Amino acid sequence: MTESFDLVVIGGGPGGYVAAIRAAQLGMRTAVVEREHLGGICLNWGCIPTKALLRSAEVLHLMHDAAAFGLSASNVGFDLAAVVKRSRAIAAQLQAGVKHLLKKNKVSVYEGLGRLGGKGKVAVSRDGKPVADLAAQHIILATGARPRVLPGLEPDGKQVWTYKEAMIPAAMPKSLLVVGSGAIGVEFASFYRTLGAEVTIVELLDRVLPVEDAEVSAAAKKSFERQGMKILTSATVKALKKDAGGVTATVATASGEQSVRVERVILAVGITPNTENLGLEGTGVKLERGHVVVDAWLRTGEPGVYAIGDITGAPWLAHKASHEGVLCVEKIAGLAHVAPLDPRRIPGCTYCQPQVASIGLSEEKAKQLGHSVRVGRFPLVGNGKAIALGDTEGFVKTVFDAKTGELLGAHMIGPEVTEMIQGYAVAKTLETTEAELMHTVFPHPTISEAMHEAVLDAYGRVIHY
């Protein structure tokens, strides 16, 4: 029997389930097909459980530092199993929450693998057996992505991990090689380093966090090295040799090859979109470098088929997927005021120690694009709240178009910057200039005052530095 819907979403991650809820709000009969767990990687094996782990690491770090605050803490240590258990419990709690939200919004959930089965049709199967046939005028593909595997660097789940094994370690590795210094790589590096592992990061490009502004990358590298990490940039892992005692990695750097001996390896070299087994063959859906090609309204080349989130390309971020889901659905419903997503207004956050957050263009990129820029900087050593917190590492940097005063980009590294970047995101979305940012009253004492100062600094008006 075929069940009919207005909209079927394949994939229940932060793109898919949000799209489904918005569709239900707009009166569409909606279904979600999810093969594993509602909430997707983000909530089960990504954003959220890693934040739980990193919170444990942060508290541990503060406990080690207790004396600096006039406190005493003895026998400071951790129970890895309990740390992991807390992280899993949080993931489970949120997964149940998503299930509840979908139910509340009367979204039908089908457990199984969804694939296009002809025009306006989705076939759902479980363990190879068909379980449901769905018909829908509109179908959104939101199947996300999985870790990219490089030849010769295949994960085995025991000694060579992907994010998934790294999130549920049975024992604390004494030494660790992190391949890739994007957000995932440096977050695990931070977690394991804080818990005491010897950490080496290998990055193909010439700096860590290569998507960030160069000054932020440099500050992050300096901080990681001061924490005791070993950073190899412009370096590639040629081979991994495993034996009973650990893994020997051959790393090629500018100064020649070197071998790094570690207990565990974490691979974090990017992602591969999940476009297989979706029944795309013979449809108008086009792929480019594995990603589904969509227009500004997330429409694929096949009428009535849309794609959102990681399978459509960078940035591979949960909030990008959610936003795309909402705008895709609102466009389908014919709402007014739906605007395409401007990638320069998508903030990015990395929860390493210290945190990194940014939006828009880096200084270098802005110049490449022909902007004459005004750049402001404010170091947190000039911020009272940061001093009181005992955490003055980092700065805020702003990049303005010198001619128009447009805020082209903002880059932050330091405590709680991931919580503050939305201030600049609102500013960018409202198209404020430096004038409105200067007129805005930032509360004292907060770290956010550094955001104000960084704007003032771009125009030679900084107060506290």
Place this chain on the structure above:
Amino acid sequence: MPIDILMPQVAPSMTEGNIIRWTKKPGEAVKKGEVLLEIETDKALVEVEAQHDGVLGKIVVPEGSNGVKVDSLIALLAVNGENPAALAAAGSAPKPPAATPAAKSIPAGATAAPAASATVAPTREGRIFASPLARRIAKDLNVDLARVAGSGPNGRVLKADVEAAQRSAPVAGAAYGPAWEEIPHSSVRRVIAQRLTEAKRNIPHFYLTVDCDVDALLAARRQINEVIEGVKLSVNDFVIKAAALTLRKFPAVNASWAENAIRRYRDVDIAVAVAAPSGLITPIVRGADQKSLGRISAEMKELSARAKESRLRPEEFQGGGFSISNLGMYGIREFSAIINPPQACILAVGAAEQRPVVRDGALAVATMMTCTLSVDHRAVDGALGAEFLAAFKKVIEAPIAMLV
């Protein structure tokens, strides 16, 4: 971005109206200030001007539609060289009513072909919503924000809109100064030009002229003005009243030609031309046949005072079934007026002046006033017009009839 044209609110109390006529067809160029459509409220027929230059892309609500809610989408205007045909096809779907978002209203799936996005640019009067960045760039580029269609929420003008407007703007600046000064058209000027051109071109006018002896009228006026304190009737007040009483007897003259029928107005509402600084305007004395001369006089004084300050409300000057234009005070002996559409007739009133007349075979002196009726032959034939004018003359010459 195409501009959404919304059903305008032309009177404060208006919640919905009827679309009588689209004066432009899809694909036709539209200039800001040109009449785009005619709508009818419970009180008046109103012409609605385009607020932007562009090409009419798609008519969402066709003419003849009744009960169209204020602010609902009625058409799409292609701007900045957008393809109006694509608009007509792709167009923005009508907004689903918020209260009943029926699943059935979900439009069919579309392909990845780039389609015009539908973003709202409500007619901008008064405050212009624009982002600070858009304002600054508009200032730098010398772009008039009022002429930029905003693509942001509720038509807010964004940076991209200003840049698009700048790209599509013609290169300005003449090398030599012209030998004239250009006074940009006000919207009133445009309406006058457009309506009267249309009237003179489309309406088959014919003219009937009659001389009225107004000695009795002037005597009655003098007496009334002397005796009744606070009342100061003008000759025109008598003309209004006389025309109103005559119209009540000739409902076929209190009419207008429409596409499929002749409309006979139930009420006798008389539009009176008033010269305001901004241009001609015609405030309306409603139900003039029911009103006393004193009441008509008081209303006219009040309406023309406010007309001269441009403080009339739309319902006070839109509509009416018959017009009067009086240039007697300028010493004009007689003239013929252009019909005020959609009405069928306008009465042009000249000066009351002493003229030699022949009475019982002898020359005499009488105060005469020449009135010329312009008539839409489609709605009113010559004999009917003549009968009306003769009856009008009779009332004017026996003003006592107006007092009962």
